[in-house]
Amino acid sequence: MPVRKDFNRSVAEYRAALGLAEAAGQLAPAVAPELPGRQRQLITQLAQAATVITPGWLGQALTRATKDLPLGRSEGTQPLAVRIGVCDVGGDYAFPAVVNLLGTGHLFIDADITHDRVLAIIRSTVVRLLAARGTDSCRPLFVDPTGGNRLDPFTPLVEAGLTSPIGTDEAGLDRALGEAESHVEQAAARPDPSDMPELLLVITRVPPTFEERVSRLAARAVAARLHLIVAGWTGGAVRQTTHVSVDEQVRLAGVALPVTVDEVPDDVVSTVCRRLAADQNWLIGEEP
Amino acid sequence: MSSADYERLLSELATELTATGAPRGGGTTMDPALSALDDRLLSHQADLLHSCPKLGITPPRLTATAPTTPPPDAEAAIRQAHRHLDTAGSALMQAMRWATMPRFLPKSRTRTRHLAIYALCAVVAVGIHAMVILQNGVMGAALGFAIAPLSAFAVGYLLIGRLGRPWIRTTAKPMKLNRYPKYGLILCVSIDLFAALAWLLGGG
Numbered sequence: 001m002p003v004r005k006d007f008n009r010s011v012a013e014y015r016a017a018l019g020l021a022e023a024a025g026q027l028a029p030a031v032a033p034e035l036p037g038r039q040r041q042l043i044t045q046l047a048q049a050a051t052v053i054t055p056g057w058l059g060q061a062l063t064r065a066t067k068d069l070p071l072g073r074s075e076g077t078q079p080l081a082v083r084i085g086v087c088d089v090g091g092d093y094a095f096p097a098v099v100n101l102l103g104t105g106h107l108f109i110d111a112d113i114t115h116d117r118v119l120a121i122i123r124s125t126v127v128r129l130l131a132a133r134g135t136d137s138c139r140p141l142f143v144d145p146t147g148g149n150r151l152d153p154f155t156p157l158v159e160a161g162l163t164s165p166i167g168t169d170e171a172g173l174d175r176a177l178g179e180a181e182s183h184v185e186q187a188a189a190r191p192d193p194s195d196m197p198e199l200l201l202v203i204t205r206v207p208p209t210f211e212e213r214v215s216r217l218a219a220r221a222v223a224a225r226l227h228l229i230v231a232g233w234t235g236g237a238v239r240q241t242t243h244v245s246v247d248e249q250v251r252l253a254g255v256a257l258p259v260t261v262d263e264v265p266d267d268v269v270s271t272v273c274r275r276l277a278a279d280q281n282w283l284i285g286e287e288p
Numbered sequence: 289m290s291s292a293d294y295e296r297l298l299s300e301l302a303t304e305l306t307a308t309g310a311p312r313g314g315g316t317t318m319d320p321a322l323s324a325l326d327d328r329l330l331s332h333q334a335d336l337l338h339s340c341p342k343l344g345i346t347p348p349r350l351t352a353t354a355p356t357t358p359p360p361d362a363e364a365a366i367r368q369a370h371r372h373l374d375t376a377g378s379a380l381m382q383a384m385r386w387a388t389m390p391r392f393l394p395k396s397r398t399r400t401r402h403l404a405i406y407a408l409c410a411v412v413a414v415g416i417h418a419m420v421i422l423q424n425g426v427m428g429a430a431l432g433f434a435i436a437p438l439s440a441f442a443v444g445y446l447l448i449g450r451l452g453r454p455w456i457r458t459t460a461k462p463m464k465l466n467r468y469p470k471y472g473l474i475l476c477v478s479i480d481l482f483a484a485l486a487w488l489l490g491g492g
Contacts, residue, residue, distance in 0.1 A: 003386040007383040009376075011336060014332055014373070017329060038304055050294060255298060256302070
């Protein structure tokens with residue numbers, strides 16, 4: 001049938017044109033977005049500030065080349081901010097997305113660790129902080145109630161006794177919160193808790209029944225040298241906390257710009273943890 | 289610069305973005321050309337979809353097909369896309385032109401087409417009649433000499449109503465169709481007679 005034949009030919013040509021139009025859209029060189037002067041200035045200043053406050057492990061890209069960098073030993077009382085990714089506005093406008101954590105606050109994420117980008121944020125944040133601070137003045141504590149093996153690369157820390165076994169259920173979460181609460185009580189009993197080691201509590205999902213307890217703990221935590229990295233948080237705003245939302249895009253502290261999170265390879269995490277473990281063994285007199 | 293400065297700047301940026309809106313990003317240097325191409329694509333898509341009910345065709349999937357050879361740059365891709373759209377446009381026009389012509393022998397004259405339909409029907413009727421004769425003998429199928437041309441004529445007459453009309457009407461008025469019944473009947477009977485004669489001469 002000539003009608004159908006010509007009609008089908010027209011459809012095929014249209015589809016080919018559509019494919020080429022899509023290819024053209026991808027190949028066309030992008031132009032920088034139009035930014036008001038004040039926004040340009042703020043982005044530049046943010047990039048400068050981030051470079052200053054996240055030196056070394058705290059701000060460098062975490063690649064296989066990074067894992068051999070010397071581990072840091074910052075003062076236990078010095079506040080540490082940590083980079084979680086890059087806020088890319090387009091063109092030449094980008095600045096590191098930084099979260100103030102040790103010494104100043106907490107990090108709460110509204111999606112749980114089953115999201116790849118949340119997993120990347122948690123891994124990179126913990127690795128950066130431990131590598132910069134050292135485990136002698138900062139003790140991590142992990143709870144993964146999702147029951148997965150996503151925190152397995154941190155196992156060398158458990159094996160070296162630098163942290164308790166990773167909690168994998170609600171009972172583990174209850175134990176970890178109990179330990180954190182006792183840390184806060186101990187700090188409250190001291191006139192100056194600054195000589196206490198910091199406790200970094202990482203929770204990968206918060207069941208609704210624990211939300212109030214976590215919220216209460218977070219409110220008293222910073223003064224007691226306890227810092228929380230919490231994923232799967234749906235309990236609303238918490239004081240002294242940087243909130244990160246993860247849906248189609250990752251957004252930092254309500255800023256309407258997308259953040260590209262830092263990926264961290266598994267072997268970088270486990271290598272850093274092994275080095276921290278070896279370092280600790282050396283400190284207590286064993287063979288490194 | 290301290291972490292407090294960073295927090296202050298971040299909060300200022302959030303306020304700025306709330307006041308003036310997020311930056312308009314994602315633009316390209318080829319936006320006018322891409323936009324013109326998009327307009328043509330949309331227009332052709334609409335033409336295709338509008339022509340489907342007229343032609344009695346199920347609307348096709350209009351998804352993109354990846355280019356067989358990746359274009360070297362955006363400009364070349366846009367040029368190729370326009371060429372494809374040109375061809376698509378002319379193919380659709382051709383389809384619509386075919387659709388305004390009768391479905392059978394669209395380029396021939398009306399009388400030729402209609403007589404060809406009668407002739408085809410007569411040949412088929414002769415073929416069926418021959419098979420009946422082979423099974424039952426001449427005497428058993430004698431009535432067929434009358435039935436075959438008449439049924440061929442009747443079927444041809446009806447078929448002209450379908451094959452002699454175009455897919456789509458160009459006017460709202462009902463189309464008057466000259467079916468040439470006299471010539472059709474003569475043709476059907478003649479073909480039947482010629483076939484019988486040929487069979488007799490052939491020693492049947």
